[in-house]
């Protein structure tokens with residue numbers, strides 16, 4: 001076990017009386033008492049995440065070495081914290097940052113926090129699919145030509161659906177221009193550990209990479225890491241931003257769990273990854289001849305096949321209905337469902353039985369589907385036009401607002417987020433002009449059962465817009 005774990009264990013078993021936080025006092029009172037024995041605060045010998053010099057510095061160094069970074073930082077508020085810190089460290093008020101439009105909502109929060117002005121790259125929808133493809137080097141090049149003063153580019157790779165972009169050529173191009181590449185690799189923390197998965201953004205030269213350990217590795221929810229390499233990043237600013245964003249009382253349970261995950265990756269993960277990949281390969285082979293359900297293999301530049309994407313190309317039921325069947329008839333809970341596809345999120349902790357149960361369930365549903373009648377899907381998702389940006393998201397966030405009927409909001413400037421969830425990329429962000437197409441698309445998605453987040457009225461009857469027309 002790790003040095004941190006041993007120290008926490010020794011402290012929990014010692015006779016020392018804790019006149020310090022947290023208030024459960026080693027689990028003497030309150031819920032989860034058995035778990036709280038190692039939940040301490042920054043007492044002597046346990047270092048401080050905001051100025052690490054001892055046991056936590058060593059743990060973060062191990063993390064950097066395991067993932068192939070020059071420096072790594074533990075995040076106890078998920079990749080969200082890393083994304084906010086990276087954006088605040090790289091962009092100042094009104095400075096431009098180039099973003100792929102399908103970024104996670106935390107990136108849009110980063111625009112509000114930093115005051116940066118977004119310039120969007122619109123990824124193309126994959127042909128016949130409801131989700132976005134890769135960002136190409138050419139798209140980045142065009143965006144840089146149009147926005148030569150942008151400080152950085154931030155891309156998501158892999159996406160929720162496992163689609164990666166050619167980070168290597170994008171990084172090489174940006175570095176020639178002395179620009180930074182930040183990669184939201186929240187869904188790719190596992191990729192370095194087996195060649196079955198695409199190369200990581202660090203391996204391909206990105207400057208800052210943010211990964212959620214909790215999504216695809218054995219580590220608890222909220223745990224994530226921010227990695228840095230090269231000389232372009234102002235590391236002092238990253239540290240300062242992280243110190244502002246993260247709690248001043250980071251959980252030692254999370255810190256210790258991240259350290260244990262890195263320890264496992266360093267010493268013991270190889271066999272587990274071999275088994276994991278064997279199980280995935282078995283699953284893809286077993287389900288390749290389904291007739292109604294298409295199990296996505298490769299797509300885009302490269303695809304992380306740890307994310308099992310199930311599509312319904314014949315449109316004879318929605319993926320939400322399929323997930324309902326999986327839940328009710330087969331006791332399987334999936335990660336998400338959109339209209340035409342559903343995702344099973346896998347990890348090295350998945351069992352052979354788990355894959356078998358899913359494969360058998362899909363075979364049964366596939367047979368039932370042959371007789372099922374057609375359902376109405378959204379007709380082919382149209383490629384979004386680039387949003388017209390009137391103010392930065394930060395200015396719109398702080399400006400006086402009024403609430404109006406959503407259906408009557410065309411040509412107003414949006415003052416909040418309209419985010420269909422899943423997958424979580426905004427249709428409208430603060431500061432953007434509301435168009436008729438976006439109103440129609442939101443209503444269609446909502447009628448189809450997609451939830452909306454980021455807005456006051458998630459029923460989409462009303463919307464907050466800027467009080468003054470711009």
Ligand SMILES: Cc1ncc(COP(=O)(O)O)c(C=O)c1O
Nearest residue numbers: 077078079080104184186212224
């Ligand atoms: C692409 C992407 N980036 C970032 C995040 C935020 O990650 P976390 O939940 O670790 O804060 C998510 C969460 O779902 C995500 O899908």
